[in-house]
Amino acid sequence: MNQSDFLKVVLPFKDKVFRLAKRLLVSTEEAEDATQELYFKLWRSKEKIADYKNVEAFAMTMTKNYCYDRLKSKQASNLTLVHSNYKEKETSLDKKMEHRDSVNQVHQLIEKLPEQQKIIIQLRDIEQYDFEEICKMVDMKPTAVRVALSRARKTIREELIKKHNYGVS
Amino acid sequence: MELANIEKLVEKYLDAETTLQEETALKNYFTEGSVAPHLQEYAYMFNYFVATKDETYTKTIQLEPKKSKRRNFKWLSVAASVMLLFSVFIGKNQYDTYKQRKQAEEIYAQVSNGLKILSTNLKKGEQAVATLYKYQNKANKVLK
Incomplete structure (x- = not known):
C-alpha cells in the first residue's frame, strides 16, 4: 500500500475522527493533535489496514481508545477542563439569540453525559453510523448501545425542557 | 410530514x-x-x-514528520557530544601550553634574578680588583 492509496482510504473520514476526538477531549487543539497522532498510527500500521474490511470503524475505535488514554494521562487532565469553545450564556430578548443559546446548550448537555453515552450519541446522531458499525466501534452489544443511546437522548431532552421552563417562568 | x-x-x-x-x-x-x-x-x-457535523479538520495531515524531528535530535546530540569532546581536548591542550609557558616564565625570572645577583657581585669584585691594580701600580712606581 503506497501513500496515495493510503490517503484515499483514510482521508474521507478525517473530519469524523476529529469530531469524535473533540467530543471527548473538548479542546480543539487537543483534538487536532489527537487526529494527527491517529494518522501517524494508521500510517505505521498501513500493512494491516489493507486486510481490514472496514478501516473507518477500525479508525474510530482507535480514536476512541486513544482519547481515553489521553483523558487518563495526567498531561491531558488539565486540558479537559478548559471550555473555551463557547461563550457564557447571555441574557438576550432576541428570539434568535435564544435559539442559538439553546443549540449551544445541547453541546453543554452532551458534555455532561457519561463518556460512553457521549461517544454513542456522537456516532449515531451526528455522524449517523448504523447500529452495526457503532457496536463494532465501541465493542458493545446492540441492545446495550440502544439503551445507552436512548438514555442519552432522554437526558438531553429532559434537561432542555427543564432549562426552558425555568427560562420562561 | x-x-x-x-x-x-x-x-x-x-x-x-x-x-x-x-x-x-x-x-x-x-x-x-x-x-x-x-x-x-x-x-x-x-x-x-x-x-x-459541519466542523472539519482544517490542518493538513502529515504522515511522518515526527521521525525526522527525532532524527534531527539524534544528530544534534551526536554533534553536541563531538563538539564537547573536541572542546575538552582543545582546552586541555591550551591549558597545557599555558602551564608550560608559565613555568618557563618562572624559570626565566629565577635565572635572570640569579644572573643579576651574580653580575652585581662581579661588579663589586671588579671594583676591588681595580683598586688593587691602582695600589699595585703606585707601589711599582714607588719601588722603581
Missing part, C-alpha cells in the same frame, strides 16, 4: 428504535423552520447535530 407521524417517530427516537432514514426525516422536519411548540426541544437538538 404530519404532526401525528412526527410525534410517533419522536417517541421511537427517544427509545433509540428509529432507523437512520427515520432519523433523517426527523432531522429534516426539525431543521426546516415551523416546529410545533411542544416539540421545540427537538429542534434544538437536531439543529445542534446538523451544525456540529
Whole structure:
C-alpha cells in the first residue's frame, strides 16, 4: 500500500475522527493533535489496514481508545477542563439569540453525559453510523448501545425542557 | 410530514428504535423552520447535530514528520557530544601550553634574578680588583 492509496482510504473520514476526538477531549487543539497522532498510527500500521474490511470503524475505535488514554494521562487532565469553545450564556430578548443559546446548550448537555453515552450519541446522531458499525466501534452489544443511546437522548431532552421552563417562568 | 407521524417517530427516537432514514426525516422536519411548540426541544437538538457535523479538520495531515524531528535530535546530540569532546581536548591542550609557558616564565625570572645577583657581585669584585691594580701600580712606581 503506497501513500496515495493510503490517503484515499483514510482521508474521507478525517473530519469524523476529529469530531469524535473533540467530543471527548473538548479542546480543539487537543483534538487536532489527537487526529494527527491517529494518522501517524494508521500510517505505521498501513500493512494491516489493507486486510481490514472496514478501516473507518477500525479508525474510530482507535480514536476512541486513544482519547481515553489521553483523558487518563495526567498531561491531558488539565486540558479537559478548559471550555473555551463557547461563550457564557447571555441574557438576550432576541428570539434568535435564544435559539442559538439553546443549540449551544445541547453541546453543554452532551458534555455532561457519561463518556460512553457521549461517544454513542456522537456516532449515531451526528455522524449517523448504523447500529452495526457503532457496536463494532465501541465493542458493545446492540441492545446495550440502544439503551445507552436512548438514555442519552432522554437526558438531553429532559434537561432542555427543564432549562426552558425555568427560562420562561 | 404530519404532526401525528412526527410525534410517533419522536417517541421511537427517544427509545433509540428509529432507523437512520427515520432519523433523517426527523432531522429534516426539525431543521426546516415551523416546529410545533411542544416539540421545540427537538429542534434544538437536531439543529445542534446538523451544525456540529459541519466542523472539519482544517490542518493538513502529515504522515511522518515526527521521525525526522527525532532524527534531527539524534544528530544534534551526536554533534553536541563531538563538539564537547573536541572542546575538552582543545582546552586541555591550551591549558597545557599555558602551564608550560608559565613555568618557563618562572624559570626565566629565577635565572635572570640569579644572573643579576651574580653580575652585581662581579661588579663589586671588579671594583676591588681595580683598586688593587691602582695600589699595585703606585707601589711599582714607588719601588722603581
